[in-house]
Amino acid sequence: MSDLTITQTGTERLARAFSEHGKRAALMPYMMGGYPTHEESLRIGQACVQAGADIIELGVPYSDPLADGPVIHAAGTKALTAGANIASVLELARALAPDIPVVLMCYANMVLAPGVEAFVDRLARTGACGLIVPDLPLEETEQALAACDAHGIALVPLVAPTTPPERLAQIGSQTRGFLYTVSVVGTTGERAALSERFAEVVAAAKAATHAPVALGFGISTPEQARQAAQAGADGVIVGTRLVRAAGEAQDPAGAVGVLVAELAAGLAL
Amino acid sequence: MSTIEHRFGRYGGQFVPETLMPALAELEQAWLAAREDPNYRSELEGLLRDFAGRPTPLYRARRLSERMGRPVYLKREDLNHTGSHKLNNALGQALLAKRMGKRRIIAETGAGQHGVATATVCALLGLECVIYMGAEDTRRQRPNVQRMELLGATVQPIDAGARTLKEATSAAIRDWVTNVQSTHYVIGSAVGPAPYPALVRDLQRVIGDEARAQVLKREGRLPSRVIACVGGGSNAIGTFTAFLDDPQVQLIGVEAGGEGINTPRHGAPLTVGGRAGVLHGSLSAIMQDEEGQIIEAHSVSAGLDYPGTGPQHAFLRDSGRARYVAVTDAQALAAFREVTRLEGIIPALETAHALAWTLAQEDGELDLVCLSGRGDKDLAEVLALT
Numbered sequence: 001m002s003d004l005t006i007t008q009t010g011t012e013r014l015a016r017a018f019s020e021h022g023k024r025a026a027l028m029p030y031m032m033g034g035y036p037t038h039e040e041s042l043r044i045g046q047a048c049v050q051a052g053a054d055i056i057e058l059g060v061p062y063s064d065p066l067a068d069g070p071v072i073h074a075a076g077t078k079a080l081t082a083g084a085n086i087a088s089v090l091e092l093a094r095a096l097a098p099d100i101p102v103v104l105m106c107y108a109n110m111v112l113a114p115g116v117e118a119f120v121d122r123l124a125r126t127g128a129c130g131l132i133v134p135d136l137p138l139e140e141t142e143q144a145l146a147a148c149d150a151h152g153i154a155l156v157p158l159v160a161p162t163t164p165p166e167r168l169a170q171i172g173s174q175t176r177g178f179l180y181t182v183s184v185v186g187t188t189g190e191r192a193a194l195s196e197r198f199a200e201v202v203a204a205a206k207a208a209t210h211a212p213v214a215l216g217f218g219i220s221t222p223e224q225a226r227q228a229a230q231a232g233a234d235g236v237i238v239g240t241r242l243v244r245a246a247g248e249a250q251d252p253a254g255a256v257g258v259l260v261a262e263l264a265a266g267l268a269l
Numbered sequence: 270m271s272t273i274e275h276r277f278g279r280y281g282g283q284f285v286p287e288t289l290m291p292a293l294a295e296l297e298q299a300w301l302a303a304r305e306d307p308n309y310r311s312e313l314e315g316l317l318r319d320f321a322g323r324p325t326p327l328y329r330a331r332r333l334s335e336r337m338g339r340p341v342y343l344k345r346e347d348l349n350h351t352g353s354h355k356l357n358n359a360l361g362q363a364l365l366a367k368r369m370g371k372r373r374i375i376a377e378t379g380a381g382q383h384g385v386a387t388a389t390v391c392a393l394l395g396l397e398c399v400i401y402m403g404a405e406d407t408r409r410q411r412p413n414v415q416r417m418e419l420l421g422a423t424v425q426p427i428d429a430g431a432r433t434l435k436e437a438t439s440a441a442i443r444d445w446v447t448n449v450q451s452t453h454y455v456i457g458s459a460v461g462p463a464p465y466p467a468l469v470r471d472l473q474r475v476i477g478d479e480a481r482a483q484v485l486k487r488e489g490r491l492p493s494r495v496i497a498c499v500g501g502g503s504n505a506i507g508t509f510t511a512f513l514d515d516p517q518v519q520l521i522g523v524e525a526g527g528e529g530i531n532t533p534r535h536g537a538p539l540t541v542g543g544r545a546g547v548l549h550g551s552l553s554a555i556m557q558d559e560e561g562q563i564i565e566a567h568s569v570s571a572g573l574d575y576p577g578t579g580p581q582h583a584f585l586r587d588s589g590r591a592r593y594v595a596v597t598d599a600q601a602l603a604a605f606r607e608v609t610r611l612e613g614i615i616p617a618l619e620t621a622h623a624l625a626w627t628l629a630q631e632d633g634e635l636d637l638v639c640l641s642g643r644g645d646k647d648l649a650e651v652l653a654l655t
Contacts, residue, residue: 063563064435064548066442067286073429086560108284109547113561135284135547139275160288162449167290185288186447 009152010101010129014177017054017101018212023267024229026054028214029260030105030239031246032075033058033092034084040252041079044242045096047257052264056096057132057237060089060106067134069189071240075247086110090126097127103156103177105132111144120147130154130177138171145174156180159208161201172208178235181205183228184218189240191218199231206232222266229267238263273297275463278587280580283462284547285442292449297464299369304471309364316360320393321350323357323475327483327637332611339633342492343614343640344480346504353617353642354476354504355386359455361472363390366453373397373452377441379406379434379500380572380619381413382642383457388422398422401440403433406571409650431565434500434575438549458501459579462550466506466579473507476639481511484637492637494630496521498623499539499593500573502582504641509591519592522582523626525568526595536566536573539586539593548577554586569598569654570618570647600625602655605644617642618651 018026029048034041048056061076061084068076093102104123111119111133123131131153136144141155148155154177159168162185172179181202184195195201195218205213215228216237225236242256249255275281283293303309317323325345333341346354359376366374374396378384384400391398400417404426407414417424430436445454459469477495484492495512497505499522512518527535535541538554546555548563556564556576568574585591601618604625609615616624620641627638644651
């Protein structure tokens with residue numbers, strides 16, 4: 001990354017990650033900051049980089065994660081019990097950011113707590129590229145979008161299969177970084193198969209924005225990742241499968257690394 | 270057609286996953302249309318009258334008034350069918366769900382009163398019903414669990430966190446995110462993302478509308494104080510709304526002081542104050558730490574054991590129109606026993622908080638207390654604790 005200069009914004013760095021991955025789609029593993037422990041979660045992040053991840057989505061553990069299913073909810077609770085806090089998760093972002101673009105996933109109340117501007121300023125100082133706030137829909141984003149734009153952080157919006165076309169166009173037009181496209185009606189979690197409508201959802205998202213479209217929620221296998229890419233997704237987000245492995249394995253970082261390598265192979269050209 | 274508030278001053282809003290946003294818009298449109306529709310209104314009014322038993326009486330509490338040296342009136346929501354004010358909202362929302370073509374109903378419950386009301390309405394209307402309830406609350410409100418199951422509802426105990434109302438509400442929202450196309454979420458209090466706080470208030474304002482007319486007829490004057498307990502705050506907002514434009518009437522919301530508001534073990538975010546925050550979809554007074562993690566509430570009363578509150582209450586507090594105070598577990602338990610012996614009315618532990626505050630006031634001219642529910646459900650818990 002010799003041409004990575006200090007003037008490159010997070011948004012620009014994400015754009016490069018989507019154009020230079022050399023696969024069918026960019027691979028974006030999700031990891032829960034501080035899970036199972038702070039040290040191990042840093043190793044997990046490094047293993048993702050080694051195994052061919054293009055972007056990391058770094059989750060901030062929260063007491064009341066309404067968009068998450070039981071696996072990620074439980075991981076967040078455990079991370080909090082193990083002492084994770086916003087400072088420790090931002091340390092992870094700082095440690096990983098030189099090697100990979102980091103997008104923070106954080107619930108609204110934690111972004112509002114210190115004030116949106118102060119939160120985004122602090123995030124930008126870690127070298128992170130983006131911010132996802134799953135409970136901050138279009139109607140509530142004005143302040144956060146202004147703060148993120150001012151700091152070169154991409155405020156990544158979400159769309160769902162239930163989002164009607166006019167609304168999709170509105171969200172698509174103010175997308176920064178990428179459009180996080182939720183593949184299913186539901187919370188995060190593994191599914192045996194992709195939703196029947198996922199290709200339709202991807203196509204609608206692509207038509208609504210010039211930004212890359214990343215598909216997430218319910219993608220857990222290399223086969224599903226490949227199907228998402230074939231349907232036109234520019235990026236694939238895998239979360240629960242990896243968080244589950246981090247919780248079950250003797251060697252969490254090793255186990256996540258193996259899964260990420262398999263997902264990367266599934267996306268190989 | 271009038272609109273429905275999304276914000277109360279700076280409070281309220283819609284802080285939910287995108288998946289739910291179209292459903293909130295659909296609900297808002299459905300409510301705007303229904304409340305102007307004579308068919309909906311007459312069906313709801315008929316059920317409130319013949320099924321619920323409204324209007325509920327306004328009772329001049331004999332021995333309580335004598336003891337306090339001033340008239341104390343009790344708005345008898347405990348005499349509403351199912352034993353609390355919760356049925357008013359459940360009836361209105363379930364009829365709305367039918368209009369929207371949704372045949373599956375979910376709800377959260379703390380004390381079980383809203384769960385019972387929702388299960389009752391689902392039995393009445395032939396709707397599928399799932400009630401989320403913290404595992405701790407299924408223990409301390411056992412009779413209500415049995416009632417809900419008898420009524421045909423599925424009660425889903427939730428083991429996360431402190432296993433009380435906050436986790437039950439989170440679980441209900443997750444269910445709604447997953448089943449939003451077939452399901453209506455009947456929120457039980459004046460909380461949640463817009464349009465819920467306004468919708469629930471509109472459906473509960475019947476309490477205050479009746480009480481205002483009743484007290485005027487009986488006394489020829491308005492009360493000097495209107496008092497109601499506040500967890501999420503639906504009986505309080507339902508009672509206060511009719512009096513908002515009567516500046517001579519003080520509005521008092523009584524929160525759960527738990528083990529004391531100088532300890533972390535309480536459920537009194539309005540009284541304690543501090544930075545506003547987002548919980549369950551709206552910005553309001555909540556209990557949180559410096560980083561924005563939600564703090565578990567504590568109250569002997571399951572219905573007040575909640576770290577958030579309705580956004581309109583936060584607005585009324587800031588504007589000075591209503592005042593919020595807290596009553597401890599011990600004070601509420603004492604009032605529970607005292608009112609039972611004095612009046613022959615066993616109040617819900619939630620309601621006992623409002624009564625405890627009233628009993629502690631030496632001054633005053635005419636108090637009107639919302640007796641939001643009956644306390645049969647609390648007997649085992651109270652007898653174990655005292």
